[in-house]
Amino acid sequence: MTYVLVAVGGAAGSLVRYSLGKFISGKSKHSFPIGTFIINITGATFLGIVSTIGVSSNIMLLLGDGFLGAYTTFSTFMYEGFNLFQEKETLNAFIYILCSVILGLGGYWVGSKIGNL
Template identity: 80%
Template structure:
């Protein structure tokens, strides 16, 4: 049952990430990977909420490991950051990588505060 919960959550999370990322990218006119940036920060916030509100182990597998594990994406984050360096967009690359890491940690902490209310 564990694998089913993670798989179902992961399938849903990846579909939401893909759809939302595509939507944001189509509406954006910047080279900055704003879609992945927004998705990773909101995912960190929501994972903080879910991990704090005391959900069952099964719900944590479905949402935490499955949905938010697939919704947020480290590989796309690295790919887009590396591409910014290759495209000689060094300032954007540094901003993207540092802000993603810093705001991701802050977002998770904020989510734990929201979840404990």
Template identity: 60%
Template sequence: MEYILVGIGGIFGSVTRYSIGKVTSKKWNCSFPVGTFIINITGAMLLGIVSSAVKNNMLHSFLGDGILGGYTTFSTFMYEGFNLFKGKKQLNAFNYIVLSIILGVAFYGIGANIGGLI
């Protein structure tokens, strides 16, 4: 049952990520990958909340591993960061990678604190 919940959650998460990516790429036409950045930072915060607030293993699997696992995307983060370097946009690549890591950790912590209050 847990695998089914993770799979269903993954569908919701990946469709949400895809939709947000499409909307942000149309809205902000720039070399900085805004969509993936927003997705990964908000996903880190939401995972912090889920990890601190949800004590039910099945619900945690559905929300954390399923939805948020499908929502966030490390592979796209690496792909876009590498392509920025390759495209001679080293400053954007550096900012994207460093800010994603620092803010990802910070927003996970913020989410964990919020989750602890729930």
């Protein structure tokens, strides 16, 4: 049952990430990877909420490990950050990477505070 919960959550999370990322990126006129940026920050915030509200282990497997694990994407984050460097957009690369890490940590912290209310 563990694997089914993670797989179902993961399938849903990856589909939402792909669709939302394409939608957001389609609206942006900049080379800055705003879709992945927004997805990773919101995912960190939601994980902070889910991990602190005291959900059952099955719900944590479905939402935390499955959905949010697939919704957020470290590999795409690295790929897009590296591409910004390759395209000589060094300032955007540093902004993207630093803000993603700082706001991701901040988002998780805010989510954990919300979850503890």
